[in-house]
Amino acid sequence: MxxxxxxxxxxxxxxxxxxxxxxxxxxxxxxxxxxxxxxxxxxxxxxxxxxxxxxxxxxxxxxxxxxxxxxxxxxxxxxxxxxxxxxxxxxxxxxxxxxxxxxxxxxxxxxxxxxxxxxxxxxxxxxxxxxxxxxxxxxxxxxxxxxxxxxxxxxxxxxxxxxxxxxxxxxxxADGARGILAAKLHADGRHNQLLYVDGGPSTTQTVGKLRMRGQEVFRHAVVNLASVLGEVLALAGLEVADIDWLVPHQANARILDATARKLKLSPERVVVTVDRHANTSAASVPLALDLAMRDGRIRNGDIVVLEAMGGGFTWGACVLRV
Missing domain, CATH: 3.40.47.10 (Thiolase/Chalcone synthase)
Structure with missing residues (x-):
């Protein structure tokens, strides 16, 4: 056990x-x-x-x-x-x-x-x-x-x-039963200036405003998200075909589409809420997960993968059986 x-x-x-x-x-x-x-x-x-x-x-x-x-x-x-x-x-x-x-x-x-x-x-x-x-x-x-x-x-x-x-x-x-099966996290601080806030207590003594170089963030996001999803599935002993639902960070519909294509994952298995919520940063994955749980799409026994990438850069994924 x-x-x-x-x-x-x-x-x-x-x-x-x-x-x-x-x-x-x-x-x-x-x-x-x-x-x-x-x-x-x-x-x-x-x-x-x-x-x-x-x-x-x-x-x-x-x-x-x-x-x-x-x-x-x-x-x-x-x-x-x-x-x-x-x-x-x-x-x-x-x-x-x-x-x-x-x-x-x-x-x-x-x-x-x-x-x-x-x-x-x-x-x-x-x-x-x-x-x-x-x-x-x-x-x-x-x-x-x-x-x-x-x-x-x-x-x-x-x-x-x-x-x-x-x-x-x-x-x-028992092994392979419900619960979190695997997780994988990454960070690469060399990309700070691609997505950041231009303030902070120790530097400007202000909160600052968000700054982003969108095209470069997009390119990193597609590569990193597809890569970490492969890593976490390998840790769990699973393959893309085993995924019932992918619940990704809701940053941009084009990133979601490009990631699904790169993984050869059916768009019907991707939970999308970016159209109604936009990018809610750390809230986007749990918001999307809750919506799909409550509307009945995600059911007991389903294999669900959560994934996200954000400023830092930081990125990661988690696979669970609901």
Whole structure:
């Protein structure tokens, strides 16, 4: 028997305000046609007053706990992946802990930008396998609208706000049974200037704005995502044909299409939400996973692969049997 991390429940949360391309075009020099042709994005949600990374994370966590049939006090680990925390410190995860009414548990943030949720899941899985935790809330939550340059039409149209969460629980099971089967992470800091924020406490003493060289990021994303998916499948002893569902980072519809073609994976097996949510960074994978779980596409026993690449560069993938 092997101690595994089992997916017990998923949840998500979106800001109340939904912004279409047409509405965005009223204030930004762009058009619906321009955005859809280049990205596949038609809509995004933008956080309003009182909506923060932590409040969205807490809402997503509550829904994941409800889906898992657990109370907040059953959780002994919270890992929140975000590049847009409420404060420089303390960790947004501790704010979520307080909002959920948990008196004491391990709680910390992970900063790996769009790959953050994959990093957080891998850390939680390691802690569960080692016995350091039994039930974990793993959350990806972002308010990227607060770090966008709204005069840069090449980047501001790409992003949205939101949160997604999963509950993982320890279970002793036979090899190959349900749970997280394998994970693989990478980072290459040589590419910092391709996707970054031009500020920070230690440099400019400001939050800064997001900057991106889109074409170069696109090229790296297709290669890296296809490569890491092959790596994680090999670790799990699986092949592309074994995948029931691929839940990728929702950055750009063209990246999703190109990655699927490179892997010879049917587009019908790729969960796509970028059209309605845009790029929500660390929140995009758990948001897409929750949607596909709740609409019945992903069922018990399915092999699901999660993958993402983000600034750093960081990238990774995780394969699980639901």
């Amino acid at each position: 092997i101690r595994r991390s089992l997916l017990l429940g998923t949840g998500s949360a979106l800001p109340a305000r939904s912004v279409s391309n047409a509405e965005l075009a009223q204030t930004v020099d762009t058009s619906d046609e321009w955005i859809v042709e280049r990205t596949g994005i038609r809509n995004r949600h933008i956080a309003g007053d009182g909506e923060t990374t932590a409040t969205l994370a807490a809402d997503a966590a509550r829904r994941a706990l409800e889906a898992a049939g657990l109370a907040a006090q059953d959780i002994d680990l919270i890992i929140l992946a975000t590049a847009t925390p409420d404060q420089t410190f303390p960790a947004a995860a501790t704010k979520v802990q307080a909002m959920l009414g948990i008196d004491d548990c391990v709680a910390f943030d992970v900063a790996a930008v769009c790959s953050g949720f994959l990093y957080a899941v891998t850390v939680a899985d390691s802690m569960i396998r080692s016995g350091a935790a039994n039930r974990a809330l793993v959350i990806g939550s972002e308010t990227f609208s607060r770090i966008l340059d709204w005069e840069d039409r090449a980047t501001c149209v790409l992003f949205g706000d939101g949160a997604g969460a999963v509950v993982l629980g320890a279970e002793e099971s």
